[in-house]
Amino acid sequence: MKAARIHAYGDANRIQIEDAPMPVLNDDDVLIRAVAASVNPVDWKIRAGYLKEMIPYAMPLTLGWDVSGVVERVGTAVTAFKPGDAVYSRPDIARNGTYAEYVAVRESEIAFKPSTISHVEAASLPLVSITAWEALFTAGGLSQGQRVLIHAGAGGVGSIAIQLAKSRGAHVTATASTAKMALVKSLGADEVIDYTAGDFAKQAKDMDVVFDTVGGAVQAASWATLRPNGILVSITDRPSEDRARAEGKRSAFVFIQPNAAILTQLAGLVDLGQVRPLIGAEFSLNDAARAHLASEAGRMTGKIVLYTGQP
Ligand SMILES: NC(=O)c1ccc[n+]([C@@H]2O[C@H](COP(=O)([O-])OP(=O)(O)OC[C@H]3O[C@@H](n4cnc5c(N)ncnc54)[C@H](OP(=O)(O)O)[C@@H]3O)[C@@H](O)[C@H]2O)c1
Structure with a gap:
């Protein structure tokens, strides 16, 4: 073959x-x-x-x-x-x-x-959806009415994460560069921040969950967007537990494993038109x-x- x-x-x-x-x-x-x-x-x-x-x-x-x-x-x-x-x-x-x-x-x-x-x-x-699901729901505990910041909303993981978060009834803020803002909005984001136009952390506040898909300086700046006891979930750089404690916030790192049960639930959401x-x-x-x-x-x-x- x-x-x-x-x-x-x-x-x-x-x-x-x-x-x-x-x-x-x-x-x-x-x-x-x-x-x-x-x-x-x-x-x-x-x-x-x-x-x-x-x-x-x-x-x-x-x-x-x-x-x-x-x-x-x-x-x-x-x-x-x-x-x-x-x-x-x-x-x-x-x-x-x-x-x-x-x-x-x-x-x-x-x-x-x-x-x-x-x-x-x-x-x-499969890969991006299992990752987003585990980060938002399993690690992040995201639920209806909560506020989530999703970085790189136009990326492979981010584009699905926005739709999954909306399917749970969360309020979604996502980051994107200028040319991709309309697309990210069309995926269901309630607010889109142009990360190339200034400091996203000045515009995103009181988040229950931050989904870090970028790492580095983006992760470091994300702590300030969380409410007390909010959680930063990363799939790129493992967040510092000391930093989380010092901030009065929580952190998690997700590394995807195969998960057919999530894929079965995802297929249902796709066939209902909630995820594309x-x-x-x-x-x-x-x-x-x-x-x-x-x-x-x-x-x-x-x-x-x-x-x-x-x-
Ligand atoms: N731990 C795990 O299990 C796991 C699973 C999946 C993925 N990952 C990792 O997660 C990362 C993202 O994966 P992916 O598949 O989503 O990658 P991707 O599709 O290649 O991401 C590309 C997107 O990132 C955006 N971007 C780049 N820098 C940005 C910034 N500073 N702020 C906001 N957006 C930015 C780009 O938008 P612009 O062009 O507008 O900048 C582009 O749309 C990768 O490092 C990947 O290896 C880890």
Whole structure:
């Protein structure tokens, strides 16, 4: 089968489009014939070797950890899926990824794809949606009527986070650069702050939850926007617990794990029209290296998807 793989860590031109062996199925695995994958920043961070201390990858490694496709075959212990089912997943990043025509994924990491959107749209959702869900709801405890500040509202995670927060009835403030403000408003944000026009922390106040998707100076400036005992949830830089204590506020760091239960609930929200995918660029599998360069530039609007197979 065709796959985009690396044989050593390095820059985008390390990605090779080549013939790879078909995945070997464990008893609890589902073989998915992939229609589309999506590109997330973690893909190029893994490609560059930034996670190699955390996860000891064997080479060659197939990149990519979002997929939507059709079940081709199931392992002997699989009960919930059968050949022909349309499914989507953010699989375990310790295994070979989804920039390939076929991928083996544990049954427990798969959900039925939303029925009202295409595979290409569905492939854009799992990783960013599980991340936003865990950050806002599980770690942040965001509930109806609360105020949340979401950084990078036009990004892959931010664009879904806004919609999820609105689906819970929260009041959403999001940051974006000037040209992306209208788009972020159209995703449902109640207020949009142009972060290029001045200090966002002067405009955002009394937040119950801040969702930090940027880190660094943005995270440091975000403490001032929280109400007492409010929570700063980051997915980029682990917030200092000492700082949180000194401020009389709380903090959390989220690192995504596969979660099919969230994907099932998400599919419901998508099919109700409460969450819609935002796709900013589409590439063929052959152009995986160009897709990585687009992600690394850090200016994407929504998600990048890769076509990995026939619809
Ligand atoms: N811990 C986890 O489990 C986890 C999971 C998912 C993602 N992440 C991390 O979270 C980060 C965001 O991921 P992503 O997929 O959303 O990335 P992305 O889609 O590449 O984010 C790009 C967006 O960030 C915006 N942006 C850049 N600097 C900004 C700033 N200072 N203020 C506001 N917006 C800014 C850009 O808007 P402009 O062009 O308008 O600047 C662009 O729309 C990445 O570092 C990723 O690795 C972590």
